[in-house]
Amino acid sequence: MSGLAFAQAPPPSYPLRFLATSLLWGALAGAWLLAGGDALLLSVHAPATIALVHVFTLGLLGNAMLGSLVQFLPVAAASPLPVARGVAPLHATFNLGVVLLLPAIATHSILCGMLAAPLLLGTLALSAGAVLVAVVRGSGARAVRIGIGLAAASLLAALVLGAALLSMRLGWLAPARPLTAAHAGFGLLGWVLGLLAAVGSMVMPMLQGVRCIAPAWLWAWLVLLAGVMLAAAADGLGATLPAAGARTLATLPLLLFAATVIVLQLRAPRRRGTVLRRFWALGGVALGCGALAIWLPGQGVLAGALVVAVGFPALVLGMAMEITGFLAWIELRRRMPRGTRVPGVGSLFDERHKRRVWWLHAAASLSLAVACVLPGLARVSGALLVLAWLGAAHALWRCWRSASTWQA
Incomplete structure (x- = not known):
């Protein structure tokens, strides 16, 4: 904790608005599945299913990751965001764009597409550009900053x-070569996985008590991820990759990340953050299983669900609860007069509430994996997903309320 620049x-309201919104998007994803039923789990190419994927990737993961960066860059990476004061309009504009994008995808609404495109292009391009400026100006660990910068560059390409x-x-452009694989590669592997790996290299030793990752391994990971992104760029530009090669490029980073998380946790010399470790273990196992499912014939929906709807959300939800505890503590310190003794940074978020959220999320994740087969x-x-994400939102609200009502 001593390395954090509080x-x-x-x-605290800046990152918190993103984190809270991400949980509501998770509940919306469950409601979407509850309303659509089995039709959403039959094909990855159905418009309603593609829209559901973007509920997870943009609504849930996008908000969680942007909110985490607002807090992580200045505090842990010594890289303050240059647009920090514009967080509130950025948050509102981004989420309005996601809301409009869903009918554009699901029902081919041209009007919604015309409104969603500039909103999302503007907000995400501005966010990615601000992150790149921050990591260039920052003074934190170079490998971490380069990893975050690579993730931001991947976000621009995915955009x-x-x-x-x-x-x-x-119908605005004539259909050309398929770009879906390259779009998913930059978005999921470059942006989401790349950012989680960069941030995780700092927060896993800090919050889970695992060994610090050797710098050589971090640089090797960055080289691997950069190679995957170059392959995705080549695929997008027309250099068609063999099917086996494309699957290998997709599975290798996922398997390596998942194995690293599990091995580091098993060999941790000082285990702490029990619930956070459970969330990251769940996320690591789901990502590993999803990577293997890519190779199974006819299991594209299962692979996508394990990666997009289980693995990545488990990782970001575990971190969101830890960040909320920090935010509540910072808010409490700012509210109390100087010299007032306040509770410890890890005591405002009740561990019982965290465990309850984990069990709800684990049950919902297992049910979703089974539903992909049945x-x-x-x-x-869908009903369990709604319950799990609303339960997480309630737990975060109780944590924030405990800081808002605490008296010396």
């Missing part, structure tokens, strides 16, 4: 490809 922390795909879907259980899974 004096550089932004107002361009996503805009092209939306234009083709709405689609008739889709609505049961």
Whole structure:
């Protein structure tokens, strides 16, 4: 904890608005599955299923990751965001864009597409650019800053490809070569996995008590991820990869990340953050199983669900609860007069509430994996997802309320 620059922390409301919104998007994803039923788990190419994927990737993961960066960059990476004061309009504009994108994908609404495109292009491009400026100006660990910068650059590439795909879907551009694989590669592997790995290299030793990752391994990971991104760029530009090669490029980073998380946790010399370790263990196992499912014939929906709806959300939800505890503590310190003794940084978020959220999320995740094999259980899974994400939102609200009402 001594390496954290709490004096550089932004107002807690800045990251908290993103984190809270991400949980509501998770509940919306469950409601979407509850309403759509088994039709959403039959094909990865169905418009409603593609829209559901973007509920997870943009609504849930996008908000959680942007909110985490608002807090992580200045406090842990010594890289303050240059647009920190514009967080509130950025948050509102981004989420409005996601809301409008869903009918554009699901129902081919041209009007919604025309409104969603500039909102998302503007907000995400501005966010990625601000992150790149922050890591260049920052003074934190170089490998971590380069990893975050690579993730931001991947977000820009995914954004361009996503805009092209939306234009083709709405008839603005003539359909060209498939860009879906490259879009997913930049978005999921470059942006989401790349950012989680960069941040995880710092927070796993700090919050879970694992051994610090050797710098050589961090640089090797960055080289691997950069190679995967170059392959995705080549695929997007027309250099078609063999099917086996494309699967290998998709599975290798996922398997390596998942194995690293599990091995580090098993060999941790000082285990702490019990619930956070459970969330990251769940996320690591789901990502590893999802990577293996990519190689199974006809299991594209299962692979996608394990990676997009179980693995990545488990990782970011575990971190979101830890960040909320820090934010509540910072808010309490700012509210109390100087010299007032306040509770410890890890005591404001009740461990019982964290455990309850983990069990709800684990049950919902298992039900979703089963529903991908037995689609008739889709609505049961959707109901459990709603319960799990609303339960997480309630737990975060109770943590924040405990800081708001605490008296010396």
